[in-house]
Amino acid sequence: MTDINNAIASINEKGFLDIDIDPELDLFAAIENLKKEKNAVILAHYYQEPDIQDVADYIGDSLGLAQQAEKTSADMIVFAGVHFMAETAKILNPNKKVLLPDLNAGCSLSDSAPPALFKIFKEKHPNHKVITYINCSAGIKALSDIICTSSNAQKIIETLPIDQPIIFAPDKNLGAYINKKTGRNMVLWNGSCMVHEIFSLEKITRLKIRHPKAKLIAHPECEESVLRVADFIGSTTGLLKFTKTDDATEFIVATETGILHQMQKASPKKVFIPAPPDNSCACNDCPHMKLNTLEKLYLCLKYEKPEILMDEQLRIAAKKPIDEMLKISAQYGL
Ligand code: 13P
Ligand code: SF4
16 A cells, blocks of 8 residues: 555555655654654654653653643644543643554553443442543543543542542542551442453462562552552553662563663663563553554554544533643642
């Protein structure tokens, strides 16, 4: 497929622009030039492949990325992440062009909460505040009171009175972790992340025996059995900061493998071991995040497609709980 019109027409089916690229082209230089020419910014999540992280203007966790999206002065945002992240950027920037290299880059956690079912669930729990993890669709955000991420969830929950009934969605593992930390009994939606649920406690335990000095660091989307034995639990940014400041020189990392690129760059002398999944697959690579490639990113910046487009009423309804999250995060310096 080389013809741009055919490629654009097939975006709905394939999710990305399928156009041949000259194999001699220096993609890194070409992306830099396009960024300048179009006043575009590339925001990338830590789970993106290393090459994408290396051309990004900002790399961060979900909260950091939303904060950057809110304050950018660029005309165009290329979001190297998954759909709900790019959608959040669009919700915050209705007048900017927001692009996602592959529209099919979804999220199992977000998919676990279809808005129609969630609406019924919410109606069954009147008087509950709905606190929703940012890994959800705009339809779910529009049904929520406050959005949170893994780095501010606890703080946001703690701003509510202790006797306030709460629905927490869609991640049951993060919800259970916050219940434990805050002594609350939030009602949890039964969703989970396919990547963080895959770690094998048995294999981690064996690794710890082989590497007695290594610290186990885990993302709160992991199951309780893994979190229970972790030396440190945090968002991707939290985990990265911990590896920079902690005295340990070896870490077993229970989150998506993309983060290891920044950990290794920041601490070249330290050893980072990806926590093993419960079989021999590469399931601790998020298949959604890894749909984006440097080639797709280049094409998306060059042809300004695929673009995130949204219904304005939905956007306005979904923006309210995001604004609330950003306001609380700013208050607490998060
Ligand atoms: P954070 O970026 O908030 O750590 O979340 C991880 C994740 O799974 C994003 O999809
Ligand atoms: Fe969704 Fe999990 Fe992939 Fe993050 S790592 S995008 S939560 S499936």
